[in-house]
Amino acid sequence: MSDQGTPRSMPQGAARGVAEDVAEDVTWDVGFGAAPLLQRGYDRGEVDAFLARVRSEVGRLAAERAALREEVQALRRSAPAAGGTATPVDPTDQAVGILAAAQQTADQYVADAESFSRMLATQAREQYENLLQQARDEADEIVRRAAARTGGDPGEPVDPGGAGSPAGAAVPAGGLTPEEVQEQVVYLQAFGRACRAQLRAYLEGLLEDVEAQWGKADPAALPEGARTSRNGGAPDGEPAVVDLTGDGAVPTRR
Amino acid sequence: MRASFAKAAAAGDEAPLYFYSHLFLRHPETRPMFPVSMAHQRDKLFSALGQVVALVDDLDSLVPVLQGLGRDHRKFGTLAAHYPAVGASLLATLRHFDDEWDEDLERDWTAAYGLVAQVMVEAADAAADQPAWWDAKVVEHERRSVDVSVLRVQPHAPLPVRAGQAVSVETELRPRLWRYYCPAGVHGPDGALELHVQAHAGGPVSSALALHVGVGDVLRLGPAVGEPALLPGSDRDLLVVAAGAGLAPAKALVAEVAAGTPGRRVHLFVGAHDDAGLYDLPDLRRLESEHPWLTVTTVVSGDTRSTHLNGDLPEVVLQHGPWNARDAHVAGDRRDVERTVELLTAQGLPRERVRAQVFAPSRSGPDVGGKVSR
Ligand SMILES: Cc1cc2nc3c(=O)[nH]c(=O)nc-3n(C[C@H](O)[C@H](O)[C@H](O)COP(=O)(O)OP(=O)(O)OC[C@H]3O[C@@H](n4cnc5c(N)ncnc54)[C@H](O)[C@@H]3O)c2cc1C
Ligand code: HEM
Numbered sequence: 056m057s058d059q060g061t062p063r064s065m066p067q068g069a070a071r072g073v074a075e076d077v078a079e080d081v082t083w084d085v086g087f088g089a090a091p092l093l094q095r096g097y098d099r100g101e102v103d104a105f106l107a108r109v110r111s112e113v114g115r116l117a118a119e120r121a122a123l124r125e126e127v128q129a130l131r132r133s134a135p136a137a138g139g140t141a142t143p144v145d146p147t148d149q150a151v152g153i154l155a156a157a158q159q160t161a162d163q164y165v166a167d168a169e170s171f172s173r174m175l176a177t178q179a180r181e182q183y184e185n186l187l188q189q190a191r192d193e194a195d196e197i198v199r200r201a202a203a204r205t206g207g208d209p210g211e212p213v214d215p216g217g218a219g220s221p222a223g224a225a226v227p228a229g230g231l232t233p234e235e236v237q238e239q240v241v242y243l244q245a246f247g248r249a250c251r252a253q254l255r256a257y258l259e260g261l262l263e264d265v266e267a268q269w270g271k272a273d274p275a276a277l278p279e280g281a282r283t284s285r286n287g288g289a290p291d292g293e294p295a296v297v298d299l300t301g302d303g304a305v306p307t308r309r
Numbered sequence: 310m311r312a313s314f315a316k317a318a319a320a321g322d323e324a325p326l327y328f329y330s331h332l333f334l335r336h337p338e339t340r341p342m343f344p345v346s347m348a349h350q351r352d353k354l355f356s357a358l359g360q361v362v363a364l365v366d367d368l369d370s371l372v373p374v375l376q377g378l379g380r381d382h383r384k385f386g387t388l389a390a391h392y393p394a395v396g397a398s399l400l401a402t403l404r405h406f407d408d409e410w411d412e413d414l415e416r417d418w419t420a421a422y423g424l425v426a427q428v429m430v431e432a433a434d435a436a437a438d439q440p441a442w443w444d445a446k447v448v449e450h451e452r453r454s455v456d457v458s459v460l461r462v463q464p465h466a467p468l469p470v471r472a473g474q475a476v477s478v479e480t481e482l483r484p485r486l487w488r489y490y491c492p493a494g495v496h497g498p499d500g501a502l503e504l505h506v507q508a509h510a511g512g513p514v515s516s517a518l519a520l521h522v523g524v525g526d527v528l529r530l531g532p533a534v535g536e537p538a539l540l541p542g543s544d545r546d547l548l549v550v551a552a553g554a555g556l557a558p559a560k561a562l563v564a565e566v567a568a569g570t571p572g573r574r575v576h577l578f579v580g581a582h583d584d585a586g587l588y589d590l591p592d593l594r595r596l597e598s599e600h601p602w603l604t605v606t607t608v609v610s611g612d613t614r615s616t617h618l619n620g621d622l623p624e625v626v627l628q629h630g631p632w633n634a635r636d637a638h639v640a641g642d643r644r645d646v647e648r649t650v651e652l653l654t655a656q657g658l659p660r661e662r663v664r665a666q667v668f669a670p671s672r673s674g675p676d677v678g679g680k681v682s683r
Binding site: 146172 | 326327329330331333334335336337345346347348394401405455456508510511513516616
């Protein structure tokens with residue numbers, strides 16, 4: 056929103072034109088920096104249209120004010136010589152009234168843009184907090200489901216402490232008592248074992264598949280080592296499996 | 310004189326509107342010093358003018374205030390020649406709203422305004438060896454949480470500031486809107502200042518500084534204002550309470566104690582709504598390990614799952630007391646500051662030993678639609 060070609064340099068006294076001055080101020084980006092969070096929020100087109108309206112209205116007011124100023128200057132030039140050029144001419148009440156009204160209109164537009172920005176920022180914040188909560192809930196759910204699955208696996212004994220920890224897992228990392236951390240560690244270990252068992256089964260199946268296909272294509276090419284690798288697959292599979300369980304644990308930390 | 314200003318004041322917004330329109334038509338060169346929207350700022354200068362000029366018989370107590378104001382006005386680009394312009398528009402406004410305006414009033418007001426302006430102009434001239442404002446380049450900008458950023462800014466010339474004082478800040482993203490921030494300390498040989506900025510929904514300057522300003526941008530800073538946090542001549546131990554961004558002056562204070570006479574103990578309470586609001590923990594831990602006389606207690610009020618101390622900051626502070634033998638400095642949001650001061654003084658800490666600093670918004674908010682977060 057801020058890249059509308061308006062000058063960004065620091066104003067130096069009265070050097071800048073009033074129209075520029077006003078247009079730049081009022082087109083400040085009204086808090087749209089939050090856009091990525093707002094996918095479900097406001098229609099960008101509407102926002103732009105609103106800003107365009109503000110911009111054109113303020114431009115119009117600025118032009119009106121510039122005209123007024125010229126009028127005043129013209130009045131000043133035609134003022135009786137008694138005043139001289141050095142003494143400024145008092146504006147008429149009428150001129151003051153017109154400028155006051157223009158100023159109030161400009162104030163109103165800035166106030167509108169500001170309350171719009173306040174609304175966007177407040178909603179963005181609420182969405183952010185909702186998303187965060189959702190992510191936490193989802194992570195908890197993943198852990199809970201894994202726990203349930205682990206409990207059903209007779210090959211991988213589960214520490215009873217792990218079964219009780221789904222509630223503990225709802226606590227985000229960083230906010231845990233030592234007992235809770237211990238509970239979670241036990242629990243994640245169980246989760247890891249469950250994943251490892253599943254992955255091992257999956258990888259073994261995969262290897263078998265590959266070898267079967269390979270053997271079909273060229274039985275002579277089937278190397279001696281292929282059989283070894285299938286049988287002794289565990290040492291190779293282990294590191295990969297450990298990494299994967301590590302990934303699986305990530306959602307619980309935030 | 311007071312009566313005639315009261316008549317103008319009774320006209321509500323009409324009087325300042327008239328005043329500024331009159332000033333800008335008569336002296337268009339003054340317009341660029343003011344922000345586009347004058348709705349909230351409108352009565353700042355105008356009501357100050359009225360109060361100040363009406364209090365002119367008590368010049369002795371006014372003079373220091375006016376001197377500070379005069380020095381501070383240099384950052385707006387105000388020159389001595391602007392003062393008669395403002396004076397003329399003030400008088401035109403009073404005349405316009407007072408149907409019993411007469412030559413006596415005209416003479417009294419002219420004299421009073423002239424005196425006030427003279428004090429301000431002389432103070433501004435006396436400060437001519439200081440920059441009117443400091444251009445300060447942003448050299449670091451760290452977003453610490455969804456709404457708090459810590460900035461490090463490098464002024465083009467040394468900017469003297471004591472712990473507890475504030476500097477006003479303007480960003481070119483929000484021209485002519487000046488807001489106060491308390492530096493959290495001066496870093497390095499070049500005197501870079503650390504600023505903590507909490508963004509407020511609908512707050513133009515705080516959201517620009519916290520979320521939009523980046524490294525390399527240049528801010529404008531005004532001179533330091535306000536009383537230093539440390540009471541002169543006191544070597545009592547200190548209680549420091551920081552709510553939210555109130556941590557900024559608290560850190561500056563810890564640095565000042567570290568540089569001062571040894572032996573003063575400091576207990577610092579840092580409060581936030583949730584863990585994310587404790588946005589400066591690594592530095593707090595570092596300070597605590599560097600200074601054996603410093604104790605830091607972190608308090609979270611809105612999240613019972615937090616490992617930090619749970620509870621309402623003022624109450625927690627009180628429970629750790631009594632603090633009656635100490636000097637106290639309390640800074641941050643209005644509610645926490647006022648409540649803490651109330652509890653501490655009720656417990657027996659003399660009020661004159663408590664320095665309270667409320668990070669008030671520059672204006673009250675029309676919080677009709679959106680409740681203010683946090
Ligand atoms: C002496 C002093 C020192 C300060 N030091 C710091 C500091 O170190 N760090 C810092 O972050 N701020 C500090 N502040 C506050 C700061 O000066 C601004 O007021 C604040 O950043 C808001 O400015 P703004 O332009 O964004 O909003 P403003 O234009 O001031 O206010 C616009 C609207 O935003 C909302 N809003 C603004 N501020 C608050 C608030 N505090 N609580 C609730 N709603 C609010 C309100 O709805 C308000 O109407 C200090 C204030 C003072 C007086
Ligand atoms: C007796 C003379 C004056 C007095 C008592 C006075 C007083 C004040 C006060 C109290 C403020 C508010 C400060 C703050 O919020 O930090 C202010 C703001 C300001 N003054 Fe003055 N002032 C005087 C003269 C002038 C003159 C001559 C000018 C130049 C034209 C000027 C320009 C400003 C500007 C630009 C602001 C900022 C306004 C805003 O943020 O809306 N003042 N003045």
